[in-house]
Amino acid sequence: MIRILLADDENLIRVALAQMLELEDDLEVVAQAATGPAAVAAAKDNTPDVAVLDLQMPGLDGITVTEQILRVLPDCACVIVTSHGRPGYLKRALSSGVKGFLPKTTPAATLAETVRKVHAGGRHVDPELAAEAISAGDSPLTPREADVLEFAADGSPIEEIARRASLSTGTVRNYLSNAITKLDATNRHDACATARRMGWI
């Protein structure tokens, strides 16, 4: 019997997925969580074999949750499930120790199969996403450029970005200008959109 932790902030979805997994003879959902921190706590309390984590959750995202779970339970296999299949997310997820990565558009049977596969020590990433990730390449942004772009993402004026990043306004403009050039965008918001689409911020 494979013991599963299921974390997703959408109750309806989480419960439906739990019931679906429970229909499998060899799977058992031993804990559920609706937030990132709750998922980490539930993992500590229940020592599941496999953790199925939504990527976007209040508090901590699925990747950070994975890192924290692995620190306590190195043998727990983490599978990320997400609505937004951005290439960059997949890369970050894999480098943080995730064993499986599925978009929510994947066929239903795949989830149970993936759980079994990662529990057996294997890995599974959605093939389409993997292809995208490979063709998309790495982020061309330096860490600082990514930071600044992230602050710019909500439409703040330069001055506020500078304040939040503890930089001078001139420097912020340089970084944004670099980012715009690298991402082949027409302005900073376009650049934000591109970076987001690729999962680079």
Place this chain on the structure above:
Amino acid sequence: MIRILLADDENLIRVALAQMLELEDDLEVVAQAATGPAAVAAAKDNTPDVAVLDLQMPGLDGITVTEQILRVLPDCACVIVTSHGRPGYLKRALSSGVKGFLPKTTPAATLAETVRKVHAGGRHVDPELAAEAISAGDSPLTPREADVLEFAADGSPIEEIARRASLSTGTVRNYLSNAITKLDATNRHDACATARRMGWI
């Protein structure tokens, strides 16, 4: 037996929800669809009693699908389910004839209850969302301002917005300026963010 059409572009979620609904003795999922147009077609072919529609789907959104279904099957009760509980969406949904509106964060049992309620001729909207919608008020934007803001949303420069909206650049700037003032934003992108958050574009 209540006959249900279930439409959601995320396979994993749709199948899980279908299984959950099938567990109820009085509910039967007679058709599933992964896109807006497919949902409309499936409704025509299967004449369901209740349509459970995701708000964001490829092709047509849940609200448009509702309108099209009601044109053919005026007695079909439509329920919208969504990840993004924006107040404006609720308003638009209700005015297009939707009978139920639930965020995906709602307790799992609520979905089945809502299906029964709307099938019996009732309505059900998530109370929290209803409260938000009331307190949020109506969009202060004129239809044209909303149009322009929508074109501005992806970060295009003014010139391109003007082209897409068939307006002069000056006019676009006026509308944008008005929208920025009305939404109490610092620039057009901030305004877009706000309008989106409220579901006004």
Place this chain on the structure above:
DNA sequence: GGTCGGGCATGACAGATGTCATCTCCGGCG
């Protein structure tokens, strides 16, 4: 030890953007 690249900054400049006053045209409405 020298060189190179990244992080950080400044200043100058052009072009994009936001604001404002003002104007026309048109459809509703008293």
Place this chain on the structure above:
DNA sequence: CGCCGGAGATGACATCTGTCATGCCCGACC
């Protein structure tokens, strides 16, 4: 009929942004 509000437009002006050249400091690497 006359008035008004909304759509659409223009022009002037002040800022904000994006670009570029240039410089400093520091850690990495040969």
